[in-house]
Amino acid sequence: MDIRLKLTGARRGAKVPESKITAGSPIEPLPLPEKVIIPMQQHIGAENAPLASRGTEVLTGQKIGESEKFISAPVHATLSGEISGGSVVINPPTGELTKTLAITSDGADKWVELTIAKDPKSLSVKKIIEMVKEAGIVGMGGAAFPTHVKLQPPKDKKIDSVILNGCECEPFVTADHRIMLEYGEQVLSGLNIIRKALAPQNVYIGIEDNKEDAIEHLEELISKSDFARDFKIVPLKSQYPTGAEKTLIEVILGREVPIGGLPMDVGVVVQNVGTAKAIHDTIFEGKPLVERVVTVTGAVKQPKNLLVRIGTPLRNLIEYCGGMEEGANEIILGGPMMGIAHFDLDFPVTKGTSCVLVRESAPVKEQECISCGRCLGVCPMRLMPTLLTKYAKTGRYDAAEEAYVNNCVECGSCAYACPARIPIVQYIKVAKKELVKRKANK
Ligand code: SF4
Ligand code: SF4
Numbered sequence: 001m002d003i004r005l006k007l008t009g010a011r012r013g014a015k016v017p018e019s020k021i022t023a024g025s026p027i028e029p030l031p032l033p034e035k036v037i038i039p040m041q042q043h044i045g046a047e048n049a050p051l052a053s054r055g056t057e058v059l060t061g062q063k064i065g066e067s068e069k070f071i072s073a074p075v076h077a078t079l080s081g082e083i084s085g086g087s088v089v090i091n092p093p094t095g096e097l098t099k100t101l102a103i104t105s106d107g108a109d110k111w112v113e114l115t116i117a118k119d120p121k122s123l124s125v126k127k128i129i130e131m132v133k134e135a136g137i138v139g140m141g142g143a144a145f146p147t148h149v150k151l152q153p154p155k156d157k158k159i160d161s162v163i164l165n166g167c168e169c170e171p172f173v174t175a176d177h178r179i180m181l182e183y184g185e186q187v188l189s190g191l192n193i194i195r196k197a198l199a200p201q202n203v204y205i206g207i208e209d210n211k212e213d214a215i216e217h218l219e220e221l222i223s224k225s226d227f228a229r230d231f232k233i234v235p236l237k238s239q240y241p242t243g244a245e246k247t248l249i250e251v252i253l254g255r256e257v258p259i260g261g262l263p264m265d266v267g268v269v270v271q272n273v274g275t276a277k278a279i280h281d282t283i284f285e286g287k288p289l290v291e292r293v294v295t296v297t298g299a300v301k302q303p304k305n306l307l308v309r310i311g312t313p314l315r316n317l318i319e320y321c322g323g324m325e326e327g328a329n330e331i332i333l334g335g336p337m338m339g340i341a342h343f344d345l346d347f348p349v350t351k352g353t354s355c356v357l358v359r360e361s362a363p364v365k366e367q368e369c370i371s372c373g374r375c376l377g378v379c380p381m382r383l384m385p386t387l388l389t390k391y392a393k394t395g396r397y398d399a400a401e402e403a404y405v406n407n408c409v410e411c412g413s414c415a416y417a418c419p420a421r422i423p424i425v426q427y428i429k430v431a432k433k434e435l436v437k438r439k440a441n442k
Pocket of ligand 1: 383407
């Protein structure tokens with residue numbers, strides 16, 4: 001049976017320059033920093049309560065924040081040393097403030113004793129979910145949704161398909177590409193654990209065709225594996241935003257996720273390749289999520305892919321990459337389409353930081369809409385971005401809801417295509433937030 005299915009692709013989306021300048025750069029471990037800053041909330045869901053305070057000695061991998069809420073993920077010390085303070089930062093996936101704990105390193109990187117299951121392959125589903133939760137694993141493609149929640153869908157949601165997302169359609173970002181090339185065995189092993197937890201009939205691996213080397217590598221590993229033979233690789237035409245969950249499901253399975261719904265509503269769970277590797281590391285090595293691969297790119301002197309301890313200040317990554325080019329004045333966490341701008345070099349890498357993009361940005365002046373319709377043509381969700389912007393600007397949030405604003409995946413294709421430089425996604429985010437507030441106040 002063929003491992004590789006035929007090439008397919010999204011019908012809509014934006015043609016954006018790929019700029020994957022670090023695709024050929026092997027992952028390098030970043031030297032351990034002297035200090036890390038650990039936000040208590042790095043995911044979508046409840047904030048953790050700190051389990052340590054100033055002066056507490058901690059070991060690498062020790063849990064230092066947890067919550068009793070179901071949608072949450074604990075956080076761990078990513079260095080050994082002493083808790084030396086705390087502050088408040090923005091949690092990128094939610095845009096809300098969260099408390100932090102700072103750890104000053106003792107230089108020894110002493111780890112907690114890692115618990116490794118005697119026979120990881122025969123773990124029960126309950127135990128797998130428990131271990132994934134304890135390890136603090138979240139979606140590492142940027143969404144940062146707690147993984148243990150995705151592994152235990154409600155009983156009425158029958159999951160028939162799992163899709164491993166190796167698309168990485170955002171320009172510049174190459175972390176997942178390198179993970180597939182350098183940790184392919186661990187990625188497939190993690191996917192096998194996901195399969196065990198969800199028992200789907202079909203397991204797909206979606207990879208854009210600009211990563212032919214990763215497709216070939218995984219194809220070879222699958223052909224040699226005794227557990228992965230029925231995994232199917234789906235090559236996808238590289239087009240933004242094929243890797244957005246809802247687009248990916250539509251392209252691979254032809255299913256449309258309902259408005260306000262989740263992939264599990266159409267029988268699907270999507271996991272990122274970095275998440276699959278983190279699951280392997282937890283089940284087979286006992287490791288909690290304390291590090292991740294980050295692409296540092298754009299206007300830095302030596303763009304690289306780095307293996308970074310979570311909580312490391314952005315400054316350390318940029319300095320290791322030779323510093324910023326002259327004129328660079330903006331840092332984006334994530335890619336240029338969906339990433340979030342930051343201006344503070346002391347901001348820490350979090351579990352969802354796939355990329356640190358440095359660039360030179362000039363002030364942009366928003367113009368009036370010229371009704372050119374370009375935004376409509378590129379929207380993968382078939383929305384009317386121009387109308388949504390109008391409703392958000394005039395506070396007509398109910399009308400925005402009726403025009404399906406909640407179906408927007410915030411991919412940024414519309415804003416990219418807009419000749420009037422209208423920050424459409426920002427307006428849409430405002431409308432969505434207002435609608436959430438209104439519901440909460442009802
Ligand atoms: S309206 Fe939303 S989904 Fe459509 S192109 Fe714009 S950001 Fe993407
Ligand atoms: S692309 Fe910009 S200018 Fe053109 S219709 Fe959409 S919002 Fe208006």
